[in-house]
Amino acid sequence: MNENITIKKADGTLEFFDSSKLITSLQKSGATKELSNEVMKQIEKELQDGMKTSYIYYRAFKILREKSEPVASRYSLKRALSEMGPSGFPFELLISEILKEKGYKTETDLIMNGRCVEHEIDVLAKNEKEFIVCEAKFHNTVGVKSDLKVALYVDARCKDLAKGNFDGKKPENLIPKYWLVTNTKFTKNAIIYGRCNGMTMIGWGYPNEGNLQDLIEESNLLPITVLTNLTNQEKRVLFEQGIVLCKSILENGGLLKKIGVKDARIERIINEAKSVLKVKRG
Amino acid sequence: MNENITIKKADGTLEFFDSSKLITSLQKSGATKELSNEVMKQIEKELQDGMKTSYIYYRAFKILREKSEPVASRYSLKRALSEMGPSGFPFELLISEILKEKGYKTETDLIMNGRCVEHEIDVLAKNEKEFIVCEAKFHNTVGVKSDLKVALYVDARCKDLAKGNFDGKKPENLIPKYWLVTNTKFTKNAIIYGRCNGMTMIGWGYPNEGNLQDLIEESNLLPITVLTNLTNQEKRVLFEQGIVLCKSILENGGLLKKIGVKDARIERIINEAKSVLKVKRG
Numbered sequence: 001m002n003e004n005i006t007i008k009k010a011d012g013t014l015e016f017f018d019s020s021k022l023i024t025s026l027q028k029s030g031a032t033k034e035l036s037n038e039v040m041k042q043i044e045k046e047l048q049d050g051m052k053t054s055y056i057y058y059r060a061f062k063i064l065r066e067k068s069e070p071v072a073s074r075y076s077l078k079r080a081l082s083e084m085g086p087s088g089f090p091f092e093l094l095i096s097e098i099l100k101e102k103g104y105k106t107e108t109d110l111i112m113n114g115r116c117v118e119h120e121i122d123v124l125a126k127n128e129k130e131f132i133v134c135e136a137k138f139h140n141t142v143g144v145k146s147d148l149k150v151a152l153y154v155d156a157r158c159k160d161l162a163k164g165n166f167d168g169k170k171p172e173n174l175i176p177k178y179w180l181v182t183n184t185k186f187t188k189n190a191i192i193y194g195r196c197n198g199m200t201m202i203g204w205g206y207p208n209e210g211n212l213q214d215l216i217e218e219s220n221l222l223p224i225t226v227l228t229n230l231t232n233q234e235k236r237v238l239f240e241q242g243i244v245l246c247k248s249i250l251e252n253g254g255l256l257k258k259i260g261v262k263d264a265r266i267e268r269i270i271n272e273a274k275s276v277l278k279v280k281r282g
Numbered sequence: 283m284n285e286n287i288t289i290k291k292a293d294g295t296l297e298f299f300d301s302s303k304l305i306t307s308l309q310k311s312g313a314t315k316e317l318s319n320e321v322m323k324q325i326e327k328e329l330q331d332g333m334k335t336s337y338i339y340y341r342a343f344k345i346l347r348e349k350s351e352p353v354a355s356r357y358s359l360k361r362a363l364s365e366m367g368p369s370g371f372p373f374e375l376l377i378s379e380i381l382k383e384k385g386y387k388t389e390t391d392l393i394m395n396g397r398c399v400e401h402e403i404d405v406l407a408k409n410e411k412e413f414i415v416c417e418a419k420f421h422n423t424v425g426v427k428s429d430l431k432v433a434l435y436v437d438a439r440c441k442d443l444a445k446g447n448f449d450g451k452k453p454e455n456l457i458p459k460y461w462l463v464t465n466t467k468f469t470k471n472a473i474i475y476g477r478c479n480g481m482t483m484i485g486w487g488y489p490n491e492g493n494l495q496d497l498i499e500e501s502n503l504l505p506i507t508v509l510t511n512l513t514n515q516e517k518r519v520l521f522e523q524g525i526v527l528c529k530s531i532l533e534n535g536g537l538l539k540k541i542g543v544k545d546a547r548i549e550r551i552i553n554e555a556k557s558v559l560k561v562k563r564g
Contacts, residue, residue, distance in 0.1 A: 116474060117471045117475045148399065150435075152438035156438035156441075193399045
């Protein structure tokens with residue numbers, strides 16, 4: 001019945017509506033088969049030719065939220081990541097926390113000298129076996145891809161840093177590794193170029209395993225932007241204090257009160273954070 | 283009297299108004315000392331704390347235009363270049379024409395294979411002694427600088443092309459040269475990095491000699507956006523047909539009629555183009 005419905009993607013291109021894609025993304029967020037089918041049936045009733053994927057997403061999120069708030073929060077992860085702006089710094093902190101959770105010592109927002117100039121480094125991570133220079137490329141629009149130019153400038157920067165010997169920060173026995181992490185997709189050429197030059201490329205849905213969703217969900221480090229009970233203003237204030245994780249809200253009881261959230265809402269926010277962090281991937 | 287007047291630059295930073303800068307830019311556009319001083323006196327009467335440089339520019343242009351239209355057109359070159367958008371293609375064509383005038387054979391808007399991926403090349407120029415790969419970086423906002431990331435990605439692209447042997451387009455006896463040309467300024471780090479990697483950097487006011495203004499004025503290849511008698515719509519239509527130079531309007535008599543300009547205005551436009559192209563630099 002919906003086989004011929006055309007929908008409009010965030011980058012403006014058109015494609016046929018594919019119900020299996022929606023089902024997959026719902027299940028990835030922790031929805032059971034039953035719940036996914038329920039949401040799907042409702043969406044199919046509302047579908048219209050030319051509808052934007054962002055609107056379909058919004059409706060699915062609303063329907064899901066009525067049925068299971070924590071699953072809805074997970075479902076909104078892509079959008080939640082794009083709301084970590086406007087600056088790229090909260091996204092850098094998120095990547096740094098993920099790497100810490102994996103056992104690395106990290107530094108963020110560094111300035112290091114290359115052979116020719118000094119460079120801003122988003123995240124530097126090391127353990128006994130690895131030395132990782134990581135660019136965290138943040139876009140606040142979901143449809144924007146990290147393109148070839150990004151892969152090119154990150155590569156040139158890494159090579160300039162290597163020629164400058166990483167300001168002596170790299171242990172002599174380790175070979176440097178370069179990571180490019182983005183909250184959106186990569187263009188095909190960006191992926192080809194990055195891999196051709198030995199870079200680890202991690203983005204939305206790329207690679208199949210070990211992509212950004214996987215890293216976030218394995219570490220259970222969800223950003224505060226998934227919480228539907230926090231206002232945008234409250235999220236901004238928390239970012240300014242370097243708080244980017246749902247986990248931090250649970251670990252620091254007084255935090256929400258300190259930024260002026262009323263008691264009644266604090267309980268709801270904490271409950272949402274707790275249930276979001278408990279949900280396992282379906 | 284105006285020593286303590288603070289003005290706001292296009293990038294939002296503040297600086298003290300410096301009358302000698304305005305005088306210099308007026309004289310560079312072909313204004314005599316007398317004319318420059320006349321404009322300056324009028325501007326000084328109107329100056330107010332916090333005034334935007336773009337407004338001062340606009341007023342100077344208006345005053346100048348009443349006194350000498352061709353000098354005003356030259357004075358507006360920076361603005362005129364920024365109006366060559368929205369795509370970067372007209373600016374590429376301008377750079378290509380300048381290189382042709384210097385005796386190179388040029389190609390624009392090429393796709394060439396590097397070692398890893400294919401790249402878009404804005405302008406390729408060669409003669410018997412030189413083989414130039416040129417990136418024409420266009421910004422449609424005057425205050426935006428071409429920054430380190432631009433220099434980095436151009437450098438990485440050039441190196442990937444070199445490893446791919448330039449699709450066999452480079453004569454074996456020539457060493458490739460890399461140019462990065464922009465219609466705005468460069469950041470300091472972009473200049474240091476570019477030069478450190480052997481790139482020729484040409485931008486607004488950079489370097490002191492052989493900068494973009496110099497190239498345009500030496501070759502007398504002014505873009506049609508300097509013409510105050512053409513509407514924006516007409517400029518766009520001309521761009522779509524690959525017409526970017528005032529010279530082309532004079533060389534192709536029927537051009538303006540063909541795009542629907544009325545006879546009375548055609549004469550005015552042609553007269554403006556003629557007088558713009560005759561003015562020599564002061």
